[in-house]
Amino acid sequence: MELGERKRKILEAIVTDYIETAEPVGSRTIAKKYLTDISPATIRNEMADLEDLGLLEQPHTSAGRIPSDRGYRYYVDQIMEIKYPSPQEIEKIKYMLQIQTINELDKIIKRTTKLISDITKYTSAVLTPSVRKSSIRSLQLIRVSDYDIVAVVVTDTGIIKNVVIKSPNAVDDSKILKLNNLLNEKLSGLTINDIGLTVISDIQSHMREYSEIFSAIISVVYESLKEDDAEVYLEGTTNIFEYPEYDDKDKAKTFLSFIEDKKLLTNVFAEDTNNFCVYIGCENENDKIKDCSIVKATYNIADKTAGTIGIIGPKRMDYARVIGILKSISNVLSEVFEKTL
Amino acid sequence: MELGERKRKILEAIVTDYIETAEPVGSRTIAKKYLTDISPATIRNEMADLEDLGLLEQPHTSAGRIPSDRGYRYYVDQIMEIKYPSPQEIEKIKYMLQIQTINELDKIIKRTTKLISDITKYTSAVLTPSVRKSSIRSLQLIRVSDYDIVAVVVTDTGIIKNVVIKSPNAVDDSKILKLNNLLNEKLSGLTINDIGLTVISDIQSHMREYSEIFSAIISVVYESLKEDDAEVYLEGTTNIFEYPEYDDKDKAKTFLSFIEDKKLLTNVFAEDTNNFCVYIGCENENDKIKDCSIVKATYNIADKTAGTIGIIGPKRMDYARVIGILKSISNVLSEVFEKTL
DNA sequence: GTCAGCACTCATTAATCACGAGTGCTAATC
DNA sequence: GATTAGCACTCGTGATTAATGAGTGCTGAC
Numbered sequence: 001m002e003l004g005e006r007k008r009k010i011l012e013a014i015v016t017d018y019i020e021t022a023e024p025v026g027s028r029t030i031a032k033k034y035l036t037d038i039s040p041a042t043i044r045n046e047m048a049d050l051e052d053l054g055l056l057e058q059p060h061t062s063a064g065r066i067p068s069d070r071g072y073r074y075y076v077d078q079i080m081e082i083k084y085p086s087p088q089e090i091e092k093i094k095y096m097l098q099i100q101t102i103n104e105l106d107k108i109i110k111r112t113t114k115l116i117s118d119i120t121k122y123t124s125a126v127l128t129p130s131v132r133k134s135s136i137r138s139l140q141l142i143r144v145s146d147y148d149i150v151a152v153v154v155t156d157t158g159i160i161k162n163v164v165i166k167s168p169n170a171v172d173d174s175k176i177l178k179l180n181n182l183l184n185e186k187l188s189g190l191t192i193n194d195i196g197l198t199v200i201s202d203i204q205s206h207m208r209e210y211s212e213i214f215s216a217i218i219s220v221v222y223e224s225l226k227e228d229d230a231e232v233y234l235e236g237t238t239n240i241f242e243y244p245e246y247d248d249k250d251k252a253k254t255f256l257s258f259i260e261d262k263k264l265l266t267n268v269f270a271e272d273t274n275n276f277c278v279y280i281g282c283e284n285e286n287d288k289i290k291d292c293s294i295v296k297a298t299y300n301i302a303d304k305t306a307g308t309i310g311i312i313g314p315k316r317m318d319y320a321r322v323i324g325i326l327k328s329i330s331n332v333l334s335e336v337f338e339k340t341l
Numbered sequence: 342m343e344l345g346e347r348k349r350k351i352l353e354a355i356v357t358d359y360i361e362t363a364e365p366v367g368s369r370t371i372a373k374k375y376l377t378d379i380s381p382a383t384i385r386n387e388m389a390d391l392e393d394l395g396l397l398e399q400p401h402t403s404a405g406r407i408p409s410d411r412g413y414r415y416y417v418d419q420i421m422e423i424k425y426p427s428p429q430e431i432e433k434i435k436y437m438l439q440i441q442t443i444n445e446l447d448k449i450i451k452r453t454t455k456l457i458s459d460i461t462k463y464t465s466a467v468l469t470p471s472v473r474k475s476s477i478r479s480l481q482l483i484r485v486s487d488y489d490i491v492a493v494v495v496t497d498t499g500i501i502k503n504v505v506i507k508s509p510n511a512v513d514d515s516k517i518l519k520l521n522n523l524l525n526e527k528l529s530g531l532t533i534n535d536i537g538l539t540v541i542s543d544i545q546s547h548m549r550e551y552s553e554i555f556s557a558i559i560s561v562v563y564e565s566l567k568e569d570d571a572e573v574y575l576e577g578t579t580n581i582f583e584y585p586e587y588d589d590k591d592k593a594k595t596f597l598s599f600i601e602d603k604k605l606l607t608n609v610f611a612e613d614t615n616n617f618c619v620y621i622g623c624e625n626e627n628d629k630i631k632d633c634s635i636v637k638a639t640y641n642i643a644d645k646t647a648g649t650i651g652i653i654g655p656k657r658m659d660y661a662r663v664i665g666i667l668k669s670i671s672n673v674l675s676e677v678f679e680k681t682l
Numbered sequence: 683g684t685c686a687g688c689a690c691t692c693a694t695t696a697a698t699c700a701c702g703a704g705t706g707c708t709a710a711t712c
Numbered sequence: 713g714a715t716t717a718g719c720a721c722t723c724g725t726g727a728t729t730a731a732t733g734a735g736t737g738c739t740g741a742c
Binding site: 104137138140142143144145150152154160162164235237238241247249252253256257260 | 445478479481483484485486491493495501503505576578579582588590593594597598601
């Protein structure tokens with residue numbers, strides 16, 4: 001859709017003002033604050049056109065205009081310029097994500113989540129990498145007692161996963177050692193999807209003597225690795241109370257109950273075909289968040305997309321700023337992982 | 342404080358009715374629903390006495406009475422009879438906590454948390470055991486690459502904890518094996534508090550050859566085990582919207598922001614001198630929850646108190662029922678752990 | 683094409699009033 | 713002396729009304 005220069009300016013003014021004030025924007029306001037050389041009457045005519053085009057809405061006759069979902073979309077795609085954090089701010093972000101004594105994946109991610117919600121003042125969600133998409137760096141069995149084994153899997157994405165196994169027969173250290181060597185040799189470097197019947201029966205052929213223990217172990221480990229285990233971290237859930245759109249109790253409840261359902265949340269923030277996405281209002285599939293917007297970006301570990309970071313908030317969102325922040329943090333995060341994992 | 346039989350009856354009626362309706366209770370209501378053989382006027386006199394005693398409050402002159410914090414306390418301590426779940430319900434709880442393919446500590450606890458909030462309709466919180474109070478069942482080092490080691494600690498309480506270690510020198514499998522044997526021999530059965538300088542230097546004396554690697558490892562592992570790592574699981578946070586006391590936006594916000602702060606939450610739900618506790622309103626130390634009540638109970642693993650389960654909700658809480666449920670679930674949980682860990 | 687002027691719409695706020703639930707007090711009754 | 717009927721009084725709630733003002737669409741002049 002091609003819009004004249006003046007219409008673009010007016011749409012921009014309305015989005016900007018509405019994002020700031022949360023009040024419908026009238027023609028007089030625009031004429032006074034944004035476009036001082038046009039009269040309110042002219043602006044009214046243009047606004048009527050923009051409403052016909054589906055880019056603006058009027059809550060009621062005697063109110064100003066607010067952007068429609070399509071209006072926000074047009075603003076994001078065609079008008080807005082991304083506001084990236086300043087170099088100083090980026091340094092600060094780097095600093096925040098690096099100073100930690102223990103560089104575990106979880107801690108870095110937890111910290112990132114908090115950082116995002118602190119900076120943006122929206123609710124942030126970060127998805128951890130999933131074992132399914134990682135490849136195995138090391139798989140080690142630990143004998144805890146005669147019948148208790150713990151399998152520890154370390155992936156190239158830094159995940160450490162423990163699987164508890166009850167063995168049908170007693171195991172001793174030498175058996176464990178043999179199994180360990182074999183499993184590591186055969187499985188390192190593979191992704192979960194690579195592990196198929198061929199690989200398993202190959203290992204099995206080398207392990208005839210312990211076949212019973214082996215099949216107990218391999219099935220539990222395989223099941224456990226196969227399940228979708230991407231976790232989602234949340235921060236700043238109470239930030240929504242700062243926005244008048246959630247003054248209504250039901251609105252707040254709907255939002256929070258969506259947020260509380262980790263399954264839904266994981267789906268929404270899961271990886272996309274693009275490594276950067278904005279969903280505005282009704283563009284969201286889930287009804288509960290049809291009046292929210294979501295911005296998300298992926299981050300990399302070991303040079304492949306591993307998880308996503310994102311925020312969820314009211315449609316009246318400072319897109320230019322939020323998008324700049326998320327893109328920057330996603331880069332910093334990928335860098336941090338490169339260094340520390 | 343000794344109360345006459347009639348005053349007890351009236352207090353009970355007021356608490357019961359107020360818990361059910363969330364409306365201040367008037368003398369007429371009591372006379373009609375609870376104590377049909379006394380006139381409203383008499384009840385009014387008694388209510389005035391109960392108010393003088395600090396057990397009742399009046400929101401405003403022309404309203405009925407509501408229980409004060411002390412009124413609830415008197416009810417809980419002296420009047421109420423705990424309502425335990427029926428045997429059938431307990432069977433159902435057992436069933437819910439047992440049917441899981443993988444019996445990991447986390448999963449059982451997560452499920453318990455959900456179960457509590459589902460049954461009680463309040464917000465539930467469950468604290469995991471802490472490594473600090475457990476003893477070490479097995480400590481195993483895994484060599485991931487030349488300089489990357491992961492230490493896996495399994496405790497008697499079923500915790501599996503991973504610690505990532507960057508070694509200053511390259512390590513090979515034989516070194517790891519020696520270290521493993523030694524560490525296991527020296528540390529199994531000890532609690533974190535047992536590990537002091539004596540133990541460490543004892544191990545060190547057996548490990549002169551690898552002293553550099555060893556001290557890198559032991560300090561990181563020790564630090565990591567020492568930190569307070571009890572996690573808190575939450576469920577049913579949006580349940581509060583069902584209760585009119587949180588209709589007010591600020592009330593809801595205060596509650597939810599308290600809930601969001603995992604540090605505060607952990608402190609509040611942390612173990613107590615008693616293995617069962619009720620905190621009503623201003624009995625809570627934290628100002629943010631001065632109009633909430635908390636009920637919590639401990640559960641056992643390996644015959645010692647390991648963590649706590651609890652709920653948080655409005656003071657107007659069905660104490661008799663909630664207490665019965667929590668006590669039962671705490672027992673079932675301890676049983677489940679005995680069987681599966 | 684632009685814009686001043688004007689009639690019209692409609693959400694918001696304050697003010698007023700009637701209603702009713704509930705109390706405390708007094709005086710009569712058991 | 714305890715109980716209770718009767719009554720005046722309090723005060724939150726909800727409905728009604730009216731004034732206000734922000735904003736629009738339309739007309740007609742420049």
